[in-house]
Every structure is written in structure tokens, then in C-alpha cells.
Amino acid sequence: EDQVTQSPEALRLQEGESSSLNCSYTVSGLRGLFWYRQDPGKGPEFLFTLYSAGEEKEKERLKATLTKKESFLHITAPKPEDSATYLCAVQTFSGSARQLTFGSGTQLTVLP
Amino acid sequence: DAGITQSPRHKVTETGTPVTLRCHQTENHRYMYWYRQDPGHGLRLIHYSYGVKDTDKGEVSDGYSVSRSKTEDFLLTLESATSSQTSVYFCAVRGGDNEQFFGPGTRLTVL
Numbered sequence: 001e002d003q004v005t006q007s008p009e010a011l012r013l014q015e016g017e018s019s020s021l022n023c024s025y026t027v028s029g030l031r032g033l034f035w036y037r038q039d040p041g042k043g044p045e046f047l048f049t050l051y052s053a054g055e056e057k058e059k060e061r062l063k064a065t066l067t068k069k070e071s072f073l074h075i076t077a078p079k080p081e082d083s084a085t086y087l088c089a090v091q092t093f094s095g096s097a098r099q100l101t102f103g104s105g106t107q108l109t110v111l112p
Numbered sequence: 113d114a115g116i117t118q119s120p121r122h123k124v125t126e127t128g129t130p131v132t133l134r135c136h137q138t139e140n141h142r143y144m145y146w147y148r149q150d151p152g153h154g155l156r157l158i159h160y161s162y163g164v165k166d167t168d169k170g171e172v173s174d175g176y177s178v179s180r181s182k183t184e185d186f187l188l189t190l191e192s193a194t195s196s197q198t199s200v201y202f203c204a205v206r207g208g209d210n211e212q213f214f215g216p217g218t219r220l221t222v223l
Contacts (some may be wrong), residue, residue, distance in 0.1 A: 006152075032210055043116075043214035044155070045204050087154070091210060097162070098143065098210050099170065102154040 002027045004090055006103035013110050015076045021106045023088035024070040033071050034100060035064050036087040044087055078110045115139045116215035118203050124221045131190040135203030143206035144186040145170075146178060148199040149217075155202065160220050161186055193222045 003026045013019055025033065032051050036044035048057040050066035057064045061082060063074045064106055085107045089100035113139035125131050135144065146158040157170030158177040167178050175197060177189045190197055200219050204212040 034211060036214075041173050041217075043204075044215050046207075046213060049209060049211050089155075097145075097157075097160050097168065097170075098206060099145070099157050099160060100155075100212060103154075104152060104154040 002090060002092060002101045004088060004101055004103035006086075006088055006106050009104070010107045011109070013075075013078055013108070015110055018074070018076045018078070020075070021073040021086055021108070022070060023073070025077055025088075026069075027090050027101075029093040031091045032091050032099075033066055034089045034091065035071070035073055036089065038085045038087055038105070058084055063075060071092050074081050075107050075108070078108075080110045083108055083110045095097050116200075116203060116205060116213065118215040118218050120218060121216065122219045124223065125193050126223050127194055128192050131193050131220065131222075133188045133203075133220070134202055135186045135188070135215060137184055137186075137203075137205050139205070141182055141205035141207070142182065142183075144185065145202065145204040145206070145212065146176075146188045147202045147214075148172065148197075149165075149202060150199050158188065158201075190220075195222050199220045 005024045007022045031035050035047040038044045048064040053068045065072045085105045087105045089102040117136045119134045127203045147155045149155050156172045161167045161180040179187045200217050203215040204218045
């Protein structure tokens, strides 16, 4: 059974204080790992897809990295507007639905 | 937002009543998905569709049915709503690189 675990569950940072969120996964064959951002009362917003170990993607203050067992979302010099819940999800080669298995998310709060 | 709308956005209903949620997309995506999101469980797949009249079950499909008579519309029906189906429901479509784009969600409360 595919499993995705995110840590920490919640993280409070001061504005400008860099940190990392972790997504560890156990799957039979990874097709892709996805990061999303979710604001309260809204649907998840797609951020990145990573396909192979060693791959990195960047967008503004966010950088996602991937190893064979986990992914990190690095947040550099965060701002209050980066406050949100960050979700990761995995997609495997089994099945035709290309469905995603999600972790429970990390709730990030950036204080001014 | 990938042109996805969901209706209604909020609904309160009573146990035992049928409920239908609608997902509408404007960009002709073939694959569509219904998820529910609950605290501590993350997003879980209920049903998905891979074309008109082509649907299949996901992880938590008991008590739910779906229909897709047109490419743009994917309906989720709770045949007889129960309190355990109180949740936030999200529709998603699959993009060209297998990423999924989500709608704004429907908050359903079953009393």
C-alpha cells in the first residue's frame, strides 16, 4: 500500500526564517511526486512535479527536491503570504487512473 | 484555476436524503476525479472518470455513485447521506503532465 507521511504537522516561522518541510513516501514504483499549496477554504493549488531522484524545481521562495525515499520543500526567507497548508502527493505506475495519494499536509504559519 | 467550478459550494442536509454535487470544467479534460478531505486523513479519492460514461472506484467509494454524461460535467451522488459523509469535497481534472488541478470545493454537512 502506498504511504505518504508529511512532517512536521505544523510549523511556525518568523518572516525571513528559512526552513524545510518533509514528505517521506513508500510506494511500489514512483511515477511522480507533486507538491500543492492550499489556502483555507480553497482547493489545492499545484506547485511542482518531481519525477526522479536528484531533481529540483524552484518557484520564487520555494524549492522542491527529491530523493528515493523523500522530498523536501525548502522555503527561503518566507513572507506572511507564504502561510498555507502544503500538501505532497505521489503517483505510481500501477493502475490507469494516474491517481494521487496525498499526505496529511504541513500547516505553515509565517509571522510578520 | 483550470476552468473548474463546483456547485453547490455549501450544503446542509439531513441523514438519509440523497445529495448530488456537480463539477463542471471548460477545458475538455478527459480525466476527472472526486476527492474528500477530512482532518487527519488528507485528500482521499472517491471515484474517477476516464471519459464519458467511463468511471471507476477509488479508495473510499462506499455510499457514493458518479455519472458522466458529458465531457464537461462529473456528478457525485450520495445515495443516502450519513453523518460520516460530512466533509469537504473536491473535484479535480488531470493535466498534460499528470498533475491534477482542483476546483474550489463543496462543504457538505449532514445532520
